[in-house]
Amino acid sequence: MIRIKNMKQLYLDGLFYKGSGIGRYYESLTKEFAKRGIKIYTCIPKKLRGDFEKDFREVAGDIEPIFVDYERFSLNSIFKQSNILKQLEDKVDLFFYPHINLPLYVPRKTIVTVHDLIPFTQYWDRDEFKRKVFKIFLRRALGCSVKIVVISQTVANELKTLDKRIENKAVVIYEFIDDxxxxxxxxxxxxxxxxxxxxxxxxxxxxxxxxxxxxxxxxxxxxxxxxxxxxxxxxxxxxxxxxxxxxxxxxxxxxxxxxxxxxxxxxxxxxxxxxxxxxxxxxxxxxxxxxxxxxxxxxxxxxxxxxxx
The missing domain is CATH 3.40.50.2000 (Glycogen Phosphorylase B;)
Structure with a gap:
């Protein structure tokens, strides 16, 4: 079992920074971990550097941002981010992805968060190709991660009907509002x-x-x-x-x-x-x-x- 209280260094993926609900989830997690004195490495799209430095100025001493020239779910994120994770693997205690956007190389100590399963429902409003891409990333994330954070029991129940592998991996941790x-x-x-x-x-x-x-x-x-x-x-x-x-x-x-x-x-x-x-x-x-x-x-x-x- 991975215990947050024993962590000293963490990689927290930031490619969803400013990305609606998941972006807010990322911000809250980053600030909370930083307040606990945990050293955080995080990849942030270069175009968001100004926003990032403004939003995290109060906890900047505990965060080491890596500003990158790619965005989430891009081919560059799949390949280039793998190199970054390999370089950090001996430094950090845990790799934490606030979503399922894992790169090609996945370190052994990785956890992901599943927020919802909208692509499996009638409410999906994007094209069929993106639905298939989501399903591929989800299956891979469920298989590669040592733990899966789900943000509600409702999502946990839905996820268990899709993949029995999560029975011993899923942990329900409710979202929380920003200070x-x-x-x-x-x-x-x-x-x-x-x-x-x-x-x-x-x-x-x-x-x-x-x-x-x-x-x-x-x-x-x-x-x-x-x-x-x-x-x-x-x-x-x-x-x-x-x-x-x-x-x-x-x-x-x-x-x-x-x-x-x-x-x-x-x-x-x-x-x-x-x-x-x-x-x-x-x-x-x-x-x-x-x-x-x-x-x-x-x-x-x-x-x-x-x-x-």
Whole structure:
């Protein structure tokens, strides 16, 4: 068994830094390990160097970033990162991947995190090739890792139906919110003057934002509120854009694309209601952030949200 408390040096893969939910998971882990005095080596895409140095300046002394010219799931990441891991193998006690994007060479002491199994569901909104690539990476990660972190019992149960190998490998470790969402109860100036209901998350199919917009459109004339949508946007024109035009509701929707944490905290603090209509999740961090900041929450009735809330 690998014991975190005995670790002195760790490789924590950072190719998902700034990558929506997994990126936030990476940030929280990195800061928490650094606070415990663990030396961290981490690969970060060069284009994110400025953001990284800003976000981790308070714990920079315990982190040794390796800025690389490739990104996650690229061919370069598969081959070039192998060389980096070989060089670190005698230095670090553990190699920790916050996702399943393992390179060609996998050190013996490697653990991975499985966040969800959306590619196995009807909610997968990318092409079939990427679905197959995910399945290949997942099978390899499950076989190569000594332990598998799953972020909820719901995901653990789903994973066990796919691969019996994880019976003795899987460990459920729930996600946790960043300290900034714990210590942000000070009075800060309101960002929006209008009353509003809030959604936070990416704009993928399983988030069910289309239903939220249609429901809001039905009651918009009975309430003074605006609908605020905050999160990553993958396509130049997506379902949100199409519905705004189709329903002629653009003037009642306020968007924040890839907002920083300070903006999110402000939005949570002053929202009259947080709505999370997701159809499928591995965990569901935004509702937890909202609850912690005393924002009333409406959730969809799905297994994972029943488990957490």
């Amino acid at each position: 900034r969402f714990v210590n942000s109860k000070l009075v800060i100036k309101r960002l929006l003057d209008q009353p509003y209901v809030l959604f936070v998350g990416n704009r993928k199919r399983h988030k069910n934002i289309g239903l939220l917009i249609k429901a809001f459109n039905k009651i918009k004339d009975q309430i003074p509120h605006y609908l605020v949508i905050a999160g990553a946007k993958d396509n130049e024109v997506d379902e949100v854009d199409k519905l705004k035009k189709e329903l002629n509701i653009k003037w009642r929707i306020i968007e924040f694309i890839r907002p920083d944490d300070e903006t999110l905290i402000n939005l949570y603090l002053y929202a009259d209601l947080f709505i999370f209509p997701s159809l499928f999740e591995g965990f569901g961090l935004p509702p937890l952030e909202a609850v912690n900041l005393n924002c009333p929450v409406i959730l969809s009735d799905i297994p994972i949200l029943r488990e957490i809330f």
